[in-house]
Structures are given as structure tokens and as C-alpha cells.
Amino acid sequence: MVLEASFDAAPAAPAETWTPPTSERPLVKWTLVGIALAFLGFFLFLPLVAVFVEALRGGVGIYFDAITEPDAVAAIRLTLIVAAIAVPCNLVFGLAAAWAIAKFRFPGKSLLITLIDLPFSVSPVVSGLVFILLFGSQSLIGPWLISNGIEIVFAIPGIVLATIFVTFPFVARELIPLMQEQGTGDEEAALSLGASGWQTFLYVTLPNVKWALLYGVLLCNARAMGEFGAVSVVSGHIRGLTNTMPLHVEILYNEYSFQAAFAVASLLALLALITLSIKSFLEWRFADGLKAQRSGH
Amino acid sequence: MTFLRRSLVGAVGATLIFVGSASAQTTLLNVSYDPTRELYKEFNSAFSAHWKELGNGPVTIRMSHGGSGKQARSVIDGLDADVVTLALEADIDAIAENTGKIPEDWRADLPNNSSPYTSTIVFLVRKDNPKGIKDWGDLTREGVEVITPNPKTSGGARWNFLAAWAYGEKAFGGDEEKVREFVGDFYRHVPVLDTGARGSTTTFVQRGIGDVLLAWENEAFLSLEELGPDEFEIVVPSISIKAEPPVTLVPGNTETKDTTEVAKAYLDYLYSDEGQKISAKHFYRPSNPSAADPADLERFPDLELVTVDDFGGWKEAQPYFFGDGGVFDKIYTPGN
Amino acid sequence: MVTATLGRFKQPSVIPCFGMAFGFTLTYLSLVVLIPLGALVLRSAGLGLEDFWRLATDPRTLAALKLTFLAALIAATINLVFGLLLAWVLVRYEFPGRRIIDAVIDLPFALPTAVAGIALTALYAPNGWVGSLVAPLGWKIAYTPIGIVVALTFVCLPFVVRTVEPVLRDLDRETEEAAATLGASRFATFTRVILPALLPALLTGYALALARAIGEYGSVIFIAGNIPYVSEIAPLLIVIRLEEFNYEAATAVAAVMLIISFTMLLIVNLIQAWSRRRFGHGS
Numbered sequence: 065m066v067l068e069a070s071f072d073a074a075p076a077a078p079a080e081t082w083t084p085p086t087s088e089r090p091l092v093k094w095t096l097v098g099i100a101l102a103f104l105g106f107f108l109f110l111p112l113v114a115v116f117v118e119a120l121r122g123g124v125g126i127y128f129d130a131i132t133e134p135d136a137v138a139a140i141r142l143t144l145i146v147a148a149i150a151v152p153c154n155l156v157f158g159l160a161a162a163w164a165i166a167k168f169r170f171p172g173k174s175l176l177i178t179l180i181d182l183p184f185s186v187s188p189v190v191s192g193l194v195f196i197l198l199f200g201s202q203s204l205i206g207p208w209l210i211s212n213g214i215e216i217v218f219a220i221p222g223i224v225l226a227t228i229f230v231t232f233p234f235v236a237r238e239l240i241p242l243m244q245e246q247g248t249g250d251e252e253a254a255l256s257l258g259a260s261g262w263q264t265f266l267y268v269t270l271p272n273v274k275w276a277l278l279y280g281v282l283l284c285n286a287r288a289m290g291e292f293g294a295v296s297v298v299s300g301h302i303r304g305l306t307n308t309m310p311l312h313v314e315i316l317y318n319e320y321s322f323q324a325a326f327a328v329a330s331l332l333a334l335l336a337l338i339t340l341s342i343k344s345f346l347e348w349r350f351a352d353g354l355k356a357q358r359s360g361h
Numbered sequence: 362m363t364f365l366r367r368s369l370v371g372a373v374g375a376t377l378i379f380v381g382s383a384s385a386q387t388t389l390l391n392v393s394y395d396p397t398r399e400l401y402k403e404f405n406s407a408f409s410a411h412w413k414e415l416g417n418g419p420v421t422i423r424m425s426h427g428g429s430g431k432q433a434r435s436v437i438d439g440l441d442a443d444v445v446t447l448a449l450e451a452d453i454d455a456i457a458e459n460t461g462k463i464p465e466d467w468r469a470d471l472p473n474n475s476s477p478y479t480s481t482i483v484f485l486v487r488k489d490n491p492k493g494i495k496d497w498g499d500l501t502r503e504g505v506e507v508i509t510p511n512p513k514t515s516g517g518a519r520w521n522f523l524a525a526w527a528y529g530e531k532a533f534g535g536d537e538e539k540v541r542e543f544v545g546d547f548y549r550h551v552p553v554l555d556t557g558a559r560g561s562t563t564t565f566v567q568r569g570i571g572d573v574l575l576a577w578e579n580e581a582f583l584s585l586e587e588l589g590p591d592e593f594e595i596v597v598p599s600i601s602i603k604a605e606p607p608v609t610l611v612p613g614n615t616e617t618k619d620t621t622e623v624a625k626a627y628l629d630y631l632y633s634d635e636g637q638k639i640s641a642k643h644f645y646r647p648s649n650p651s652a653a654d655p656a657d658l659e660r661f662p663d664l665e666l667v668t669v670d671d672f673g674g675w676k677e678a679q680p681y682f683f684g685d686g687g688v689f690d691k692i693y694t695p696g697n
Numbered sequence: 698m699v700t701a702t703l704g705r706f707k708q709p710s711v712i713p714c715f716g717m718a719f720g721f722t723l724t725y726l727s728l729v730v731l732i733p734l735g736a737l738v739l740r741s742a743g744l745g746l747e748d749f750w751r752l753a754t755d756p757r758t759l760a761a762l763k764l765t766f767l768a769a770l771i772a773a774t775i776n777l778v779f780g781l782l783l784a785w786v787l788v789r790y791e792f793p794g795r796r797i798i799d800a801v802i803d804l805p806f807a808l809p810t811a812v813a814g815i816a817l818t819a820l821y822a823p824n825g826w827v828g829s830l831v832a833p834l835g836w837k838i839a840y841t842p843i844g845i846v847v848a849l850t851f852v853c854l855p856f857v858v859r860t861v862e863p864v865l866r867d868l869d870r871e872t873e874e875a876a877a878t879l880g881a882s883r884f885a886t887f888t889r890v891i892l893p894a895l896l897p898a899l900l901t902g903y904a905l906a907l908a909r910a911i912g913e914y915g916s917v918i919f920i921a922g923n924i925p926y927v928s929e930i931a932p933l934l935i936v937i938r939l940e941e942f943n944y945e946a947a948t949a950v951a952a953v954m955l956i957i958s959f960t961m962l963l964i965v966n967l968i969q970a971w972s973r974r975r976f977g978h979g980s
Contacts, residue, residue: 088883093790100786103779104798107851110826111816112804118819157725164718170707174966176722178959181966183730185908185958187932188810188915190951193939194733197740197948200438202459210439218440228729237905241898242863244973251712261713276863283859286807293810293915300440301425301432302390310809315426317815318559319398320587322567329812336807340800430940437942455942511923513937553840554923556936563815568822570840685941693757693925 115333118326130316130324131331138304139312140331145220146308147288150227154284158235159277163265165236166243167251177240183232191229192297195222218300223308226294231284238280239273246272278343286336387420387623392442394429394516394606395559396580400643401446407639408630412623420623428557429516436460436611443615443624446608448516451675453607462613476605477631478645481666482524484596485565485574485581492572496598497528500573501546508571509551510561512682512689517558517604519683521575524602526682527667531600545692566593577604579644582660603666734955741948752946753953757925758934765931766957768842769910772849776906780857781899787858788865805854810915817848818920840922845930848920849910856909857902864898896972904965911958 087093120127130136161180165173183191199216200206209216216222250272254264270277292310299306307315309332316325393401405422412420425432425440429448436442437459447453450468457463468475486494492505500507510518525547529540553570555561558580565574566588573596576584581595608628615621630636634652641653650658672678682688707715741749752758786792787799805813821828821838828838838844868891876886914932922928931954938947 087789092883096782097786097790097792100779100783101798104783106827107847107854108801108804110820111808111813111851112801114816114819114826115808115812118816157722160718160725161722164715164722167712168707168710168715168719170719174963174970176726177966178963179726179730181904181908181962182734182955182959184905185911185962186734186955187912187935187951189932189935189939190737190912190948190954193947193951194737196438197736197944198733202438203736206439217438218435225729229733232729233905237901238860238863241860241901242867244897245864245867245894248710248712255711255713264712265714273863275866279859279863283803283806283855286803290807290809296427300435301427303424303426305423310811313809314811315398317563317811318395318426318557320584326812329808332807332809332812333804336804337800340803344796344800428940430942434939434942459942511937514933514940552922552924554925556918556923556933560919568818568839569824570822683941685938685943685946690757 112333115326115330118322119330121326122323126323127327130321130327133324135304135307136312136324136328139307139309139328142220142223142307143289143309143332146224146227147285149224150231150288151281151285153228154231154235155277155281157232158237158239158280161236162239162243162273163269165240166246167248180233180236183229188230188291188293189297191294192226195225195229195298217298218302218306220306222298223295223306226298227288227291230291230294231288234284234287235277235280238276238283242273242276243269278346282339282343285339289335290332387418387620389420389422389443389620389624389627390425390441391422391444391446391627392425392432392436392440393446394432394448395426395557396517396577396583397446397606398424398426399583400579400640400645403643404631404636404639407635408627411630411635412626415626417623422627428514430514436462441614441618442611443618443620444608444610444628446606448604448606449519449675450605450607450669451679452516453609454675456611460613462611463609464612467609468607470609471628472632473648474605475607475609477608477628477636477648478606478640479648480578480604480606480645481601481664482520482575482598482604483578483581483601483662484598485576485584485593486572486596488592488594490594490596494573494596497525497547497600498532500525501543501550505550505573506552506571507547507550507573507575508553508555508561508565509575510558511554511556514556515558515561517577517580518561519679520577520602520604522682522689523669523672523678524575524598524600524667527602527671528598528600541688541691544688548689548692562588578646578661582644597662597664600665600667603668605669737948737955738952740944741952744945744949748945749949752949757929758931758950758953760926761929761931761934762953762957764842764845764929765911765954766961768845768849768930769907769913771846772853772910773903773907775846775850776853776857777899777903780854780902780906781861781895783858784861784865788862802858803855805851810852810913811919813851814848814916814919817851817916818844821847821920839920840928842921842928844920844922845917845928848916849913852913852916853906853909856906857899860898860902860905861895864895868894893972897969900965900969900972904962904969907965908958908962911954 088096165177196217197203198205199209199222201210216225250268251264254268255261259267290310292314295308296311296314299308299311301307301311301315303315309328313325313329316328391401401424405424409420409422425435425442427435429452432445433447433452433455436445436456445453445456453463453467457465457467471477484494486492492499494500494505499505509521512518512522522544525544526540529543533539533543553564555564558577561574562576562580562584564570566584574581585593585595608631610621610624610628612621615624631640632649637647637649637652638654641647641650641657644660646661647653669675669678680687744752783802787795808816818839819825821844823829823832823837823839825839831838838847872890873886876890877883881889912932914930914936917930918933921930923933931950935947935950938950
């Protein structure tokens, strides 16, 4: 790997004098990079740095106390459970929806796509509220649920439902444009060569969309763990029982435990970073495989 | 699809059993509002010890905190609270009205209108009071910025509003037009209307916005203690309101959960000497001051206090001032 | 029977499993999205047409809606431009720190919106790191509508980047080479060859960012100031109605927002479908 990288670097050196036709002049390139970095600096890095600065303000000791306190641990566990249920549900849905939408022609496609987008535009407050309207004790089926001892709102099922709702479009919307862009040629070729539908999907479609799928899952996961508004409505805020990490952050903040609040928040950021490093790792493995393939030709 | 739902229910059920097995003992759920966290943290451990001393099994008390109105809504929609300890009578009335889980005459159940502790509204200003704010009248002076939350979303802010109104009544001899004008003018000096009391405190303390923060007395003392005694001071206005945050049992829930006895004991303990002492320690004015530590009591200043009954009680004040199209909404209607 | 109807409903294709995928999509969509939203609309119908209309056309509601949609449009447009730039830079260029930047793009989603709001307010308030820089110029960011745009831009940042990135990565360089061989300038290649291919993904990202910005509540209330007619967003109005225990009015405001954003999204998606046909990418 290291060797290969240095080989790559060698022919890149004279690029300063000669620009390949499918790239830009260094000046343009670095200007674009500069603008992109400046934008990210103001809108992404500064807020992020602020979170970590606040989290570590009182020292590492307080930081670890904050994230190992029993209520915090309960919140972390709940958040992970919720994400572990919500993400696979939306993953399966995303694949099915993208398959139906991208590989076939039928009327009302734009309408269907818009319906899939809809959960994003619903205010998180309302996303929680709709489940209260459906399953709360004042709803039509609420009394029946209570008499049968089924807890949905103010318990884990409600939190899971609200999370699924909020993260609903991610995987589907990530896959649809790419699969539309790719068309159906590869699948048709595979089918004409005698592959079954399942084989086509597994060996042709899935490898083609794996990056988009991965992005979709990562975004979905990040949002599932970070969702605040909708979950706040259905959780009931019972400390140590139905508080997810974002809700725990709010509680700590409202207790004037600013540092602890930011510590738990930074933990959420770290969780996201971990999933993202897994992505980078996969990308690196994949890039390796690709190179091997190319040199094989 | 049913398979998916079933597997989902199965997964959730499994986790519930996992979580549930840890809490096989008696559990109480106290649904409260935001600024009582510190108070109930200490009170709960005191009560658990007391309950054990009486020869009972262990009791776990779970807390849920949030905006008072939001908490009431959760209880209405099925959060199975054993006791509610909220900021406003109107919020508990809403639970009683909408669910029938609380009897209509709940206020008579416990002493002092079911308020074991009271508080009032005071001013928090920056060190040395640079704008020289002494009383409500100073808040509408040119260049003074006031921080208070939105009465529509915050229970505490409604007490702020009524306290300002009480001052207006006194200052203008009950001329309602002038009182309205004063309160309207006062809200035009508010640059940020946060949705909750703690949001306002943060805006004032952390962000450095505004010259004066209207706050619960207990919140003002707490912010002074937690956030910087050298940076702020408390100013006591000539008149304010006696805020009575009520507590009550939710029989509709405790009877099905078989927790009525322990929930009652929990609320009674708030009125006990120990409960009163803890309230005073956390800057709430105890209803029975003789039980509290005299050093704690000395911190509470003397001032003229009106009560919500002077406004006809919450049943009248709530819709008149804070309802849809009420006095507060009119303040922000253009051309008014 | 079902397959037969579907066979006529969709255009013929050799690709299998349309029925299963389509059926599952519709069922899941109905259970998770349509039925709950239906309950919402039903509840707002309890208000009666007259009250509904009075509420929907109330000047304060209108001011809040206007602010919400305008701020969302501006934020989504900022993200459209910078999202494309970011995706381009991340896919096409090699520079120090590229991987780290690629990794942190998703963080606005992971950070609870309340934390985002608090962190942004801390930065852009008059005594914050950025706010104190612009304060001498007489500019205010936090507690003004600009603050709302800042919060929304942050919250929706990953959308455009993440929808454009996989498509750009997948894009065949051969067409670019061909364009260059035929004498097109780099700029012409970009606008005539690359941009049309990216357009559907760009519009998808735009639609999603827009949708998300319209509904956002948690981060905005910290930075907005929440003054009626000036910096009060529509989701806050919903919360206010809920605090009055007025579910009908709350759901009515929500329903109005839902209808407007549904229409906006549909328009974007139709443009997208049109551009796909126009430029003939995919099937």
C-alpha cells in the first residue's frame, strides 16, 4: 500500500506545469478548495470545536464522570437500541422503494417520491405529535391499548416509531438518483445471461449502489441517534428510562451542568465519527481491491 | 409487513423485559417542571430513606422534567405519573378536565392550596446594576432590555406577566388602558423571547443579552450560586406575585399501579419538617417557615405580594391574559 | 391478478420483482408516514372550515410562514451552491485533510439539534467568537432572521453533498475526455457535460435540504429571538398552540405547512423528472 502510494505520487509531480484535460488548473483547484474550506470552517468546524471546547473545559475527569454516570449510560444504551431497530427497517424500505422507482416506469412516480420526502418537511414537534394522536390515551385506539397493557407512547416503541418516521427518507433518497442515473442496462444484461432476479440484485445492483447505500445508512444512523424534537414529544422524559442521549443533553444543560451536557453531545459526535471511520476504512479496502483489479488487466 | 411489525414488537418486547427486570420494586413517577430538578433530587433520596425507616420496602422515584404545559400534555396523553408537581394550577386543571384521572377539587386535598412551597418573581441584573434598575417602572425606560420567556410556552413567564400587571394596577390605580399600555411597552423592551425559563437564564447569563432578567426567585438565587456570584445581583421590586406551584396525586394512575399509599406519603412528606427544610434550602419559600433553617429563611426578602386570586384565579386569568387572542396576543398585534 | 393489474400500470420491463418492491414500498409508506399524517389532517379537520381559515390567514401565522419558507429557501440555496462545491472538491481533488473533512460532513445530523442551536448561538451571539467580530460593524447575526438562516444552513449541510457525491464518483470520465478532445474548454465541459448529469442529484439534495429546513425547530429557537412578526417561525406557533392544549389549532398550522411543503417538493421533483427526460440520463 505504502509503496503503491509513492508510485502514484511520482508521476503527479509535474502536474504543476501540465494540467490534464479532465482537471482544472492548480489556481482554480486551490481557490475552490479554499472556498469550500472557509465555508466549512464557519458552518461546521467552529460549532464542532465549540462543542468540544465546552466539553473539556473543566478537565478530562469531569468529562468521563459525565459519560459514565448511570443516567448517561442508560441514555446511551437506549439511543443505540433505537438506532439498531430503526436503521435496518429503513434500509430494507429504502432498497425496495429505490428498486421500484428507479428500475421501472409507472405513472405518479414524482408523487411517490414526494411522499417519501414528506417526513423531512414535517416539523419534528409534529412528527412526535402524530404518534401521540394515533396511540395516546386520548386517541381512538388509546383506551384499547391501555386495557391490553400495550405501551407505545412514553415507552421505547413510541421512541422507535418516531425515529423511523424522522429518518424514513434517507436510504431511499440516497439510492434513487444514483440508480436512476445507472439505468437498467446492467440488470438486463445479467438477466439475459440467465441470472435469477435475486442473483441480479445481489451481484449486479447491490455492488453498483454500495456507496450510496452506505451514505444513506450513515446519514440515517447519525440522524436516528441525534433526533431530538420528535423523540422529546413521545418519550415522557423519564430519567434513566426513556431519555435518549439528545434528551439527556437537554436535561443536563437545563441543570446548568453545561460541561456534562457538551460531554454527552460530543460523545454523539464521536459515535458519528466512528461510523464514518468505518466508512473510510471500507472505502480504503475497496480502493485497494479496485487497484488490484486494474493492475490485473 | 406483519412479520416486520411482529419482529419489531418482539425486539422491543425483549428490550422492555431487559429494562423492566431492573425495576421490580415499587416505583413512583413524579412529573415535574424545569426548575425543580435540584430540589427533587435531594428530596427523593430523603423520602426513600424515610420510607424505609417506616418499615416499608425500597422505593425508586423516577423524575420527568420539562416545560410545565408540555408535561401536563404528556400526562393527558398517557404518561402514567403517580404525582404531578407543576408550575401552574391551570396545567393540573387541564389534566383533571381532559382525563378525569384527578378529581376536580384537587386543590383542597393538601394544605395551602396544595402548594407545599411558594416562590415569587424578582429581577436579576448585572454587577453593580449599571442601568440603575430598582422597580418595574424602570424596565420601560429608554435603552433597557428585558429578558423574559414567552408566556405562551412557559409557565414561569405567566407569573412574570402577572407580576408586571400587578405593578401596573398599583401604579395607575387600576386604569386598565394604562396598565395594558405599560405591559405592552414592557414587552417591546424584550429582544429575545425564549420558550422556557432556563432558556432565558442562559440568554441573559451566557450570551450577555439584556440588562435585566425576570426570574423565579429560586432560579435567580440558583443562577447566582451556580453561574457567578460576582457577576450578577438580585434586585427586589416593590411589588410582585406569590407564585404557588401546586402538587397533587393522580389517583387515576396510582390506583391501577397500586401506588396510592406511597404516593400520598410522598406528597405529605413535602409538608413535613424535613421536606420544608429541603425546600427552603433550594430557595423555595416554605409554607411552614418554622421547620426551615433560619439561615435559609434570611435569604428571602420581604416584599408586597399579590396572589393569582387577585386576578380571579387561574380559571379566569388564563384565558383572559394568555388564551388565543387574549391580552398577551394583542400586545404583538400591529398598530396596537 | 395483482401482477396483471400492475403489469398494465407499469410499462413492460424484463426486470423482475416490481410487484413485491412496489407493494412493500406502499405498505411501509402508508404505515409509517401516510396513516400518521392522515391522523394529523383528520384532527385539524375537527376545527371546522371557518376557524381553520381564520387561523391559516391570521397575519401572525402568515408572517411566521413567510419567514419560515424564506429562510428555508435561502438556506437550501446556500447549501446547493456550497454542497456542489464541497462534493466536487472532495471527489476530484487530493489535498491534506480531505478524508477528515469527508468524515465530518455528516455531523450536523448526529449532533442533537438543540446542541447545534446552543453551539451556534454561543458562536454568533454578540459576545461569541464570530459575533464579536462582526458586532463592531453593527451587524447582528444571532437573534435576527440571519441567525435562523445560519442555523438552517448548518442543519441541512450534508444533504446536497451526500446526494451529489456518489453520482459524481460514479460519473464516467470518458465523456469529459471526449469533450476535451473535441476542443471544449474546462468550463464548457463542466456546464455542458458534468452539470446536466449531476442535476437530478442536485435537485434531490435541494429538495431534501429545503424540506428539512422548513420543519426545523430545535436549533432555531435558540438563535432566533422568537419575537412575533420578526423572528417567530411557524413550528414555534405549533408549540404555542399545543401549550394552550389546543390540538386542533396546532394540527391546523401543521397541516398548512404540510400542504405548502408538499407542493414545493412536488414541483422540485417534477422539475427533476423533467430534467432527467430532457437530458436523457438513465431510463
